[in-house]
Amino acid sequence: MKIGIIGAGNIGGTLVRRLTRLGHQVSIANSRGPETLAGLAKETGVRPVSATEAARSGELVVVTIPMNSIPRLPRNLFEGLPDSVVVVDTCNYYPQQRDGRIPEIEDGLTESHWVARQIGRPVIKAFNNIY
Numbered sequence: 001m002k003i004g005i006i007g008a009g010n011i012g013g014t015l016v017r018r019l020t021r022l023g024h025q026v027s028i029a030n031s032r033g034p035e036t037l038a039g040l041a042k043e044t045g046v047r048p049v050s051a052t053e054a055a056r057s058g059e060l061v062v063v064t065i066p067m068n069s070i071p072r073l074p075r076n077l078f079e080g081l082p083d084s085v086v087v088v089d090t091c092n093y094y095p096q097q098r099d100g101r102i103p104e105i106e107d108g109l110t111e112s113h114w115v116a117r118q119i120g121r122p123v124i125k126a127f128n129n130i131y
Contacts, residue, residue, distance in 0.1 A: 004054035005029070006073070007064035008037055011090045011127055015062060020044040029054040031069065052077060062127070063119070064090040067111065068099040070118045078121040089115045089123035 001024045005012050008030040019026050027047045028037060034048035041048050047057075055061050055077045063070070070091065078087065093111050095101050105114050112125040 001025070001060060002058040003027070004049075004056070004058040004061040005064060006051050006054050006061065007090075008040060009064065011064040012062070013040065015064070015127065016040060016044050016046045020046055025058075027054050027057040031065070056081065058085070060086050060088065062088045062090060063115070063123070064127070066098055067091045067093050067102070067115075070115055073119060078119055081121070087119070087121050087123045088126050090125075090127045091115055 003019055003024050003026045005015060005026060005028045008016070008028055012028060012030075016026055016028055025047075026044075027049045028040065029049050029051040030037060034050065037046070037048035040046055049057065052074055061078075063073075065073075089112050091111055093099055093102065093105055095106070102114065104117075105111060112123050116123045
């Protein structure tokens with residue numbers, strides 16, 4: 001399977017290691033650029049790319065970045081992607097430690113619905129307990 005991962009932190013790195021071992025073709029992006037992922041690429045065979053390339057490189061796309069970074073993703077990131085491409089959201093909302101307050105979530109909107117609104121695409125919540 002071809003999989004794109006946006007985010008190379010704890011969850012993204014764990015998924016890359018496991019998915020490449022299972023034989024999947026994985027592309028990964030982070031906020032610092034593909035060149036900063038050379039070590040992970042050498043270790044796992046993952047293909048470092050931009051966020052746009054990661055979003056368009058697979059049958060499955062995993063968004064695994066801090067919640068407060070979601071609005072900074074390119075606005076058209078998922079535009080034109082076939083409906084068959086599944087987007088997985090691993091975000092966890094940490095209002096005190098990292099993300100600040102997100103009023104919609106504070107008012108009861110689920111995290112995954114908030115992410116879906118931000119990226120303009122339905123998401124499935126998964127893997128958010130990997131550390």
